[in-house]
Amino acid sequence: QVHLVESGGGLVQAGGSLRLSCVASGIAFRRYAMDWYRQAPGKQRELVATITDGGSSNYADSVKGRFTISRDNDKNTVYLQMDSLKPEDTAVYHCRANWKALGSDYWGQGTQVTVSS
Secondary structure (H helix, E strand, C coil): CCEEEEECCEEEECCCCEEEEEEEECCCHHHCEEEEEEECCCCCCEEEEEECCCCCEEECCCCCCCEEEEEECCCCEEEEEECCCCHHHCEEEEEEEEEHHHCEEEECCCEEEEEEC
16 A cells, blocks of 8 residues: 655744655655645645656746755655745645656645745
8 A cells, every 4th residue: 555644844934944754655666756746725736846766856936946855765755845935835735656657646645834924
C-alpha cells in the first residue's frame, strides 16, 4: 500500500521560514519524480516545485528564489524549504509522486501552511 505523508506545516509570520517534509512508503521512491503542489481556498491547485528522479528541479515563478525542493532517496523523503514567506503562500501543500512512463501517480493528504501579515 502506498502512503505519502506530509508534515512541517504551521503558522508563521511573513518573512519567516518553514520546511515541509513528505515521506513515501510502498513505492520505488528513487524512480519517481516528486512534486509539491498547493491549493488556497477558492483558487486552483498550483504546481509549486518539481524534482526529477535525477535530481533536477523546477519552480513556479511565484516561488523562485524563495523555495528549495530537495530529496533524500535513502529516507524516501522529499523536502520543501520555504523562506521569505508571504501571506499569499498560505495554502494546503500536497506532495505528489509521479512516474509518467508507468502512468503512476500518488498524492499525500496535505499540510496547512498559514502566513500572517
